[in-house]
Amino acid sequence: MNFITDAQLRGWLAQLIAESTVIAPRRAGEDLLLYQPVEDPDAICYDFGRSTVSPREFFLPATEALLTVERVRQATAGDGATAGNARVAGQWEVKLTEPHLQHDQVLFAVRPCDVHALTALDALMLKEPADAYYAERRARTTLIGLACEQMGPSCFCTSLGLSPDDGAGMDVMLYRADGGYILEILTDKGRVALASQAPVDFEGSRPQRAWPEAAYQVPPRAVWTERFNDPYWASLAERCLSCKICSYICPTCRCFDVRDYTVAQAAGYQKIERLRCWDSCMAEGYRRIAGGHNPRAAKAQRLRNRFYCKFDYYPADFGPLACVGCGRCVDQCPVNVDITEVLQDVAAR
Amino acid sequence: MIDNPYLPHLGHLTAVEPLGTGIKLFKVQFDDPAVARQFVYEPGQFGFLSAFGVGEAPFGITSVAGIDQTVDFAVAKVGTVTHALHEMNPGDVVGVRGPMGNCFPMPEIKGKNVIVLGGGIGGAPLRPVITSILNDRDNYGNLSILWAARNPSLLVFTDEYDVWRQAPRTQLHLTVDEGNASWSGHVGLITQLLQKVAPSPDNATVIICGPPIMIHFAITELQKMDFTSEQIITTLEAKMKCGIGKCGRCNMGEKYVCLHGPVFRHSEIKDFLESFV
Amino acid sequence: MIEQICSIAEQILADKTVDVVIGYEAGTRGAVRPAFIRSAAEAGRLVWNDACTHNLANYVREKHVSPKKGAPPAKVGVILKACDARALNVLLRDNQAPRADLYLIGVACQGMRQNSGFAGRDLGDLELRCQDCAERVPAGCDVVVGEAPAAGVAPASAIARELDRLAALSPAERQAFWDAEFARCLRCYACRQACPACYCVECTAEQLEPSWIGVAIRTPEKRFFHTMRAYHLAGRCAGCDECARVCPVGVRLDLLNAWFRREIEGTYGYRAGQDATTPAPLASFVPSESLDL
Numbered sequence: 001m002n003f004i005t006d007a008q009l010r011g012w013l014a015q016l017i018a019e020s021t022v023i024a025p026r027r028a029g030e031d032l033l034l035y036q037p038v039e040d041p042d043a044i045c046y047d048f049g050r051s052t053v054s055p056r057e058f059f060l061p062a063t064e065a066l067l068t069v070e071r072v073r074q075a076t077a078g079d080g081a082t083a084g085n086a087r088v089a090g091q092w093e094v095k096l097t098e099p100h101l102q103h104d105q106v107l108f109a110v111r112p113c114d115v116h117a118l119t120a121l122d123a124l125m126l127k128e129p130a131d132a133y134y135a136e137r138r139a140r141t142t143l144i145g146l147a148c149e150q151m152g153p154s155c156f157c158t159s160l161g162l163s164p165d166d167g168a169g170m171d172v173m174l175y176r177a178d179g180g181y182i183l184e185i186l187t188d189k190g191r192v193a194l195a196s197q198a199p200v201d202f203e204g205s206r207p208q209r210a211w212p213e214a215a216y217q218v219p220p221r222a223v224w225t226e227r228f229n230d231p232y233w234a235s236l237a238e239r240c241l242s243c244k245i246c247s248y249i250c251p252t253c254r255c256f257d258v259r260d261y262t263v264a265q266a267a268g269y270q271k272i273e274r275l276r277c278w279d280s281c282m283a284e285g286y287r288r289i290a291g292g293h294n295p296r297a298a299k300a301q302r303l304r305n306r307f308y309c310k311f312d313y314y315p316a317d318f319g320p321l322a323c324v325g326c327g328r329c330v331d332q333c334p335v336n337v338d339i340t341e342v343l344q345d346v347a348a349r
Numbered sequence: 350m351i352d353n354p355y356l357p358h359l360g361h362l363t364a365v366e367p368l369g370t371g372i373k374l375f376k377v378q379f380d381d382p383a384v385a386r387q388f389v390y391e392p393g394q395f396g397f398l399s400a401f402g403v404g405e406a407p408f409g410i411t412s413v414a415g416i417d418q419t420v421d422f423a424v425a426k427v428g429t430v431t432h433a434l435h436e437m438n439p440g441d442v443v444g445v446r447g448p449m450g451n452c453f454p455m456p457e458i459k460g461k462n463v464i465v466l467g468g469g470i471g472g473a474p475l476r477p478v479i480t481s482i483l484n485d486r487d488n489y490g491n492l493s494i495l496w497a498a499r500n501p502s503l504l505v506f507t508d509e510y511d512v513w514r515q516a517p518r519t520q521l522h523l524t525v526d527e528g529n530a531s532w533s534g535h536v537g538l539i540t541q542l543l544q545k546v547a548p549s550p551d552n553a554t555v556i557i558c559g560p561p562i563m564i565h566f567a568i569t570e571l572q573k574m575d576f577t578s579e580q581i582i583t584t585l586e587a588k589m590k591c592g593i594g595k596c597g598r599c600n601m602g603e604k605y606v607c608l609h610g611p612v613f614r615h616s617e618i619k620d621f622l623e624s625f626v
Numbered sequence: 627m628i629e630q631i632c633s634i635a636e637q638i639l640a641d642k643t644v645d646v647v648i649g650y651e652a653g654t655r656g657a658v659r660p661a662f663i664r665s666a667a668e669a670g671r672l673v674w675n676d677a678c679t680h681n682l683a684n685y686v687r688e689k690h691v692s693p694k695k696g697a698p699p700a701k702v703g704v705i706l707k708a709c710d711a712r713a714l715n716v717l718l719r720d721n722q723a724p725r726a727d728l729y730l731i732g733v734a735c736q737g738m739r740q741n742s743g744f745a746g747r748d749l750g751d752l753e754l755r756c757q758d759c760a761e762r763v764p765a766g767c768d769v770v771v772g773e774a775p776a777a778g779v780a781p782a783s784a785i786a787r788e789l790d791r792l793a794a795l796s797p798a799e800r801q802a803f804w805d806a807e808f809a810r811c812l813r814c815y816a817c818r819q820a821c822p823a824c825y826c827v828e829c830t831a832e833q834l835e836p837s838w839i840g841v842a843i844r845t846p847e848k849r850f851f852h853t854m855r856a857y858h859l860a861g862r863c864a865g866c867d868e869c870a871r872v873c874p875v876g877v878r879l880d881l882l883n884a885w886f887r888r889e890i891e892g893t894y895g896y897r898a899g900q901d902a903t904t905p906a907p908l909a910s911f912v913p914s915e916s917l918d919l
Contacts, residue, residue, distance in 0.1 A: 028810065029876050052874065053812070062812065062843040066355045069401045071442075094359055094401060094442040124595065131595050132353035153655065153746045228622045239660040239685075243816035245874050255597035257841050258590045259834075260404045272402045274355075277841045279590075279598075283815075285832065287598065289588045290406075290428025293561070295601075295623070305600075308622070313603035330745050334816060334872035335660055335680070336653035338745055429834050 001206065002199035005180035012197045013041035013108065020104040020142075023058055025051055035107070049152040050111050050326055054251035058105060059118060059137045060125075062248075065273045066133065066258065068097040073268035092270075098132075105141040106193065113157045113324040115143055115169040117251030123318040125254065133276075142193045145170035151211065154327030156340055159216040162324060165209060175206045182206050216340050218321065219347045224312040227346050228304070236342065237300040239335040240282075246306070246329040246337070247280035252314075252322045255279050255286075281305055307342055354593050357399050357444025358384045363419055364439055370502040371426045372470060373435055374411070376419035377445055388448065390414050392455060392477035393584055393612045396447025397592050398422050400433035407589045407607075409474030409558075410448065413481055420445060423473035423505060449592040450611045453478055453582065458554045462490035466567050468497045468539055468559020472505045474584050474611075475558050479509075483516050492519040493548050497539040497559070499526045522546050539563060540570045550576045557583040561626045568615055581615035585625050601625050627733065628674045630771045631705065634731055635669040644703035644729045645693075648685050650678040655745035660685065672705075677749060679738035681866040682706065683714040684822040690723045703729040707738075709755065711764030712864035712899025713822040719902050720862075722825060732767030734774060735759075743871065754880065755867045757782035766902060785884045792881065804882070808848040810875040817869035817879050818855065823862045823898075830854060852882065860886040861906035864899040 004012070016022050021037050024044040028034045033048045035055040071092045118138070125134040148164035151157070157164060167173035171190035174181040183199055184206060185191050247253040257279040264271035279286065282302050288294040296302045314322035323339070330338050364376040375398065379385040390396075390410055399405040406428070412421035426435045437443070455478070463482060467475045482489045494513055498504045504523065513521045524535040524542040535542055539559070548555075555576060557567050564583050571581055587599035587606045594608040602622035604610065609617075618625060635647040649672045651661035658677040662685075663669055682704050689702045702723070706714060711732060718725055737756030739749035751757075758781045763774045792800060815831075818824045831839050831851045839850050863883045870880035890896055894907040905912075 032810075032876055034810075034875075063841075067357075071401060091440045092442055094444075096356060096359070096444075098353055098356060127594070129354040129593055130351060132351050132355065135351055225622065235662070238662045241684075241816065241819035241872070243819040243872065244812075244814040245816050245872070248812045248814045249874055254595070256590060256595075258404065258596070259837075259841050260399075260402050261837075261840055261842070262402055270402060274404075275840075275842050276355075277843055278812075279596075279841075280814075281597065285828075287588050289586070290431060295561075295587070295626070301623075305623075308602070309597070309600070313600060316603040317605070317608075330655070331747075332744070332874045334743055334820060334868075336657040336743065336745055338654040338657075341654050432835075 001202040001204065002183040002185070003177070003180055003202040004174075004183045004197070004199040008197065008199060009181065010041045012194070013044070015196055016106050016108075016193070017041065020106050022106045022108055023055065024108040035110075044109065046109065046146075049148075049155070050113070050328070052328070052332075053249045054117065054326065054328065055107055055110060055114055056117065056121070056251050056253075058107060058141065059121070059134055060254055060256070060278075063275055063277045064133060065099050066276050067274040068099065069260070069272040069274065070095045070097070071270040071272070101136055101140055105137065106144060107141055108144045109146040109174075110143055110170075111148060111326075112145060112164060112166045112168070112170075113155075113162060113326040114251045115145060116157075116162050116166075117324045117326070118143075119169045120252050120314075120320040120322060120324065121254060123320055124314070127318065142189050143169065143171045144190075144193070145173045147173060147175045147206075149176060149209075152327060154330040154340075155325060156214070156216050156327060157325035158211050159214040159340075159343075160218065160321055160323060160325045164211060165207070173206075177207070216343045217347060218311055218343060221312060221316065223346060224308060227349060228308070230349060232345060232349060233304040234298075234300040236337065236345075237298075237303040240299050240303050240337055241335060242282050242284055242299055242302065243334075244278075244280035244282055245332050245334070247282055248278055249328045249332055251324060251326055251328075252310070253280070255281055281309070303337070307339070307346075311343075354446070355591070357397070357405070357446045358388070359442060360420070360445055361442050362437060362439050365437060368423055368505045369470075369498070372503070372505060373424055373426075375422045375424055375434065375437075375443070376412075377422070377443060378419050379445070388414075388420065388445075390420075390448035391452035392481055393452035393474060394448040394450050395474070395592070395611060396420070396422070396445050396449060397589075398424070398430075398434065399444030399446075400430050400437070401442070401444060403433040404430045405444065405446070406430040407449070407586075407592055409584070409611075411473040411476045413477045413484070416480060416484060423470060425470045446592060450607055451609070453556060453584075453612050455481055459488045460490060460552075462493070462548070462551070462553040464493045464495070464548045464553060464555045466495045466497075466539060466543070466555060466557040466559070467505075468563040469499065469503055470505065471557075471559030471563070472496060473558075475556060476506055476509075478556055479513060483513070483519070486517060490518070490552065492516070493546065494519070494521045495524070495539060495542050495546060496521065497524045497526075497542065497563075501525050501529055501532050538566070540566050543567065543570050543574075547574070550574060550580060553580060555581050557581065561585075565626050578616035578619055579614060583613060583615065583618070584611045585613060585618075586611065627772050628672065631674055631731065631733065632669045632672050634769060634771070635663055635672060635703065636666040638703050638729050639663065639669065640666040643701065645700040646689055647672075647703035647705070647731075648682045648689065649705040649731075650674065650680070650682075653745065656747075657745045658743060662689070674705075674733060676736065676739045677742035678705075678707075679742035679753065679868075679871065681710045681713055681820070681822055681868045683710045683717060684820060684868070686714065686717060686728065686822075687722050687825055690727060699727060701727050701729065703731060705731045705733055706764050706767060707733060707735040708759065708761035708764045709864055709866040711766060712897075713866055715766060715899035715902040716823055716862050716864055716906075717825075719905070725902070730764075730767040730769075732764035732770040734763045734770065734772030736762070736775070753867060754784045754788075755865055757784040758786070785881070786888075788881055789884055789888055792885065804852075805845060805849065807877045808852055809845055811843075811848045811852070811877050812875065813843045813848060813851065814874065816872040816874065817877075820868040820872045821859070822866070823859055823864070824855070830858075852877075852879070856882050856886050859883055861890045861894070861896060861908045862898050863887060
């Protein structure tokens with residue numbers, strides 16, 4: 001254990017900002033706290049529960065180019081012709097380029113729930129064949145965590161076996177104390193991040209808090225299976241707007257869309273970006289195939305799928321639950337679809 | 350960057366052939382011979398075909414590795430990517446990702462009587478089953494092919510029918526929902542053809558592909574004929590964006606069509622929480 | 627007032643005037659949320675207070691469907707405030723539901739509070755649109771519960787002041803203001819989904835053939851989406867401000883649509899939802915009209 005004073009922390013952050021992209025919590029509006037790249041350590045907000053939108057966008061960006069495709073029309077015949085190759089003059093050659101992350105990232109003051117969400121996402125995204133883009137961001141991001149001192153009214157991480165001050169998955173963990181932070185280096189990456197600093201040794205241990213008893217329970221798989229065709233889902237979904245708020249602010253959601261767009265065009269030349277963007281299973285057309293068939297045309301089917309994916313399908317397929325109890329969806333759903341109420345209702349019926 | 354599963358292999362079209370009204374066969378040759386050598390696939394697997402500038406989409410692979418020289422896809426013109434593909438000509442460059450998904454259990458069905466039910470473009474992933482059996486004829490029992498389409502112009506692989514008919518212990522039965530002036534064959538749904546052909550469930554395996562509703566009714570009919578869930582195999586489709594189990598889109602309950610399928614036995618399907626129809 | 631509302635709901639369900647009543651109920655953590663009451667016995671779930679801000683007209687089209695093949699569409703009862711009733715008029719004028727299949731329960735409204743409709747939030751001041759509201763009593767309903775405020779309402783011009791401030795900016799400054807707003811946008815489409823006037827089966831923003839906007843969640847696309855939506859709503863937006871309320875990142879869509887409402891009222895003397903029959907100025911072609919240029 002180490003101790004870092006507020007002043008030392010500021011110095012450390014200034015150093016990190018000079019070397020990499022530091023992403024930290026910033027107040028962006030009256031009720032709006034977002035993780036954003038910062039240039040100045042004083043822009044960082046420390047007085048917050050959790051961000052309005054999860055920091056998953058720094059691992060799965062809302063929009064990213066998977067590929068750049070350049071198509072160039074061949075000037076003459078026989079360029080690179082091989083036996084059986086049908087190329088002729090006027091044909092298009094295609095070159096593919098994969099984009100790479102420009103800078104290493106540091107995600108500062110990230111909460112345990114959001115990092116546990118990354119660990120949950122790893123089970124899917126890093127499973128063979130690994131998602132190269134997510135893997136690169138995970139590898140090149142240092143996670144400096146900030147332990148929670150209390151649970152928010154809609155937080156329920158403890159109901160899912162997690163803890164608001166657990167450093168699992170972090171590279172460095174900070175616990176608030178008088179005049180600074182108790183600091184725990186948890187990985188080599190964390191050690192490297194602190195190499196330029198000299199935090200003093202700390203003889204004590206990290207603060208132990210007694211968290212309130214878990215208020216909810218996740219029903220076992222058999223219960224979810226039994227409830228699948230219950231009319232509950234249709235009545236729950238009546239008020240759902242099929243917007244994408246819950247999916248987009250969630251730290252574990254990852255569904256995406258992929259499409260090509262032409263970004264530059266001239267005679268004999270075309271540059272295309274293959275873009276990957278967030279999408280949500282709540283959207284009406286999410287599963288519609290060309291030709292029109294839509295197996296989840298009803299709102300109730302889509303809303304039901306969301307909860308089953310989080311508490312039934314994802315753990316069955318990949319291991320962890322796809323929910324970390326952050327409570328963002330509880331706070332932001334404009335029609336009060338409350339995931340904790342759903343957990344209680346499913347258990348009770 | 351580690352091996353990137355989103356990076357397509359470049360290839361070009363060696364041929365674009367009509368297969369039916371609004372359906373074309375695309376034959377792809379990989380540019381890099383090393384890729385061509387490593388692209389080993391089994392009947393039932395699929396790949397993503399890119400029309401650069403528009404996007405990519407999943408299609409069943411209709412060729413057979415080791416027998417066909419190119420990697421072939423049958424494409425019906427129904428959406429944005431397929432429209433773009435249908436505008437392409439031999440020599441055009443495409444991208445291919447794959448092979449993806451599981452495959453038909455060809456080794457397990459050796460020695461069995463195989464009944465193949467294909468509806469419309471659903472015949473495309475079934476062609477490699479037929480080709481594989483005919484290329485290893487002695488190791489399989491009777492082969493009964495029931496091939497259907499809405500009308501005669503939508504029957505696929507017509508130029509192979511004579512080869513199929515003439516193979517030993519192999520029968521081809523065709524049907525269309527609606528005939529035309531030159532059609533003298535069976536008119537009716539594949540379920541009616543199935544009743545007429547009345548295959549025996551003894552030592553049999555049925556492999557079905559077609560529109561979801563056809564698969565549903567065919568399974569119902571087969572169960573009436575005493576086929577068990579273990580004996581019925583199908584291949585399902587769903588909207589996909591990645592094909593490798595990341596984008597979250599193709600699940601039917603906890604089963605992802607791209608990861609746990611697209612080939613499923615009915616014994617698995619009947620436990621799906623969500624209907625595939 | 628709630629007793630009266632419940633009693634009306636019970637009555638129209640019991641005598642089958644309607645198959646469903648769309649109203650408000652108590653949700654979790656202090657939130658009020660939309661309720662769908664299908665039997666007289668359930669009418670007791672309904673609530674009425676200063677957190678009943680949602681525009682329930684948004685659900686009317688969705689509920690006006692046939693319960694099964696061959697059956698006539700469900701008859702729908704809905705609780706409406708003045709702003710909601712204007713939105714419903716827009717739907718009626720657009721032929722989105724037949725008036726005869728609807729039973730409109732108007733409620734005289736004292737104004738709704740900010741932070742309504744969300745779990746665990748303390749209610750704030752009156753919503754801006756409520757501070758500005760001169761109506762308070764919905765028109766065109768089958769029944770109205772409650773009475774107009776006794777001393778009349780003095781609108782506060784809260785939104786007008788903000789619009790004036792925006793108008794005083796240079797175009798470049800105004801562009802910067804809106805770009806900063808849109809930069810936060812996630813393209814979650816909650817604004818569109820919450821809006822009663824956004825009922826297109828396929829939204830232009832999601833069309834692929836042709837791809838007007840594209841799927842990227844980037845500022846140019848977001849700018850295009852919001853501007854396009856504001857234009858599509860010009861002359862159709864009743865000013866319920868649900869778009870701004872539901873936005874998870876606080877984009878000032880209430881201001882954007884208010885700007886257009888001011889333009890429409892100034893140019894055409896028209897307010898969306900003023901009645902259920904007058905065609906919207908930008909959605910009608912009248913050969914005898916001419917521009918005095």
